[in-house]
Amino acid sequence: MTARTNDLECWKLFCLVVEKQGLNAAADFADIEPSRLSRVINSLEAELGSPLLVHNRRPLQTTSFGDQAYAMAKALLAQHALMLETLKDDKDRMEGLITLAIPAGIGPLFVTPQLLEFQQIFPKIEFELITLTSKAEEVFYNHPEKVVHVSIGYGVPGTGDIVSRYSGKMEFIPCCSPSYIKKHGHIVDPSECAVHTGLSYTGGTR
Structure with a gap:
């Protein structure tokens, strides 16, 4: 169970009790039961090991x-409110179009789900996907039609002024035709690959 002292909502209720000078007035303002406020205050005091209020005295005294x-909680709550406001403003300011170059075939499976999740957080950002036809680092300079902002590709990360980040392995599965299997048989152990003929495709994107 999370400690009450770690719950900002509990500190917000404590500050409300102090400002309204009583449990009932604070409960009416927050539209909650006074008993809930009482439990919050009692839990805070128990965890801190010291009383926050002078109990059984009217009007309420701290x-x-x-x-x-109270002074420290107010400062903490104000800082928390500022943090949320700043983050929301930063998110709202992020808008525009990002052109993304990706190799053919991997978009629907690997890229699109991530973009949809991204747009849930930053709904004002749009993406335009184009097919990568050259090495990932070359597309920033050589794409004939438009500026490319981000590229996804295979191989060693680019150098120079290109910022690159490793995203994980892309596994390639070797395959062969039925006629080849009929003639040479299935490969059971990797060591058997040495006696087989293989073709490795090398293109502009891999």
Whole structure:
């Protein structure tokens, strides 16, 4: 169970009790039961090991420890609110079109699901996908029609002023025709590959 002292909502309720000068007034303002507020305050005090309020006294009073906790909690809540506002503003400001070059065949399976997840977070960003027809690092300079912002490709990362990031392995499975299998048989152990003929495709994108 998460400690109440680690829950920002509990500190928000504590500050509300202090500002409204009573559990009932705070409960009415927050539209919750006073008993819930009482449990929150009791839990905070139990975990901290010191009383926050002077209990059984009207109007409500805070202890000196409670005064310190209130001041620090208000500062923490204000910082948290600023953090959320800043992050939301930054997300809202991120908009525009990103052109992405990818090798043919891997888009629907490997790329599109990731783009859809990205757009859930940044809905104002759009993507235009084009087919990669040359090495990933060359497409930034040699694409004839438009500026390419991001490219996905195989091989050793580019050098120079291109920022690259390794994203993991792309496995390739060797295959052969039925007639080849009929003539030479199945490969059971990798060591048997030495006696077979293989063709490795090398193109502009791999």
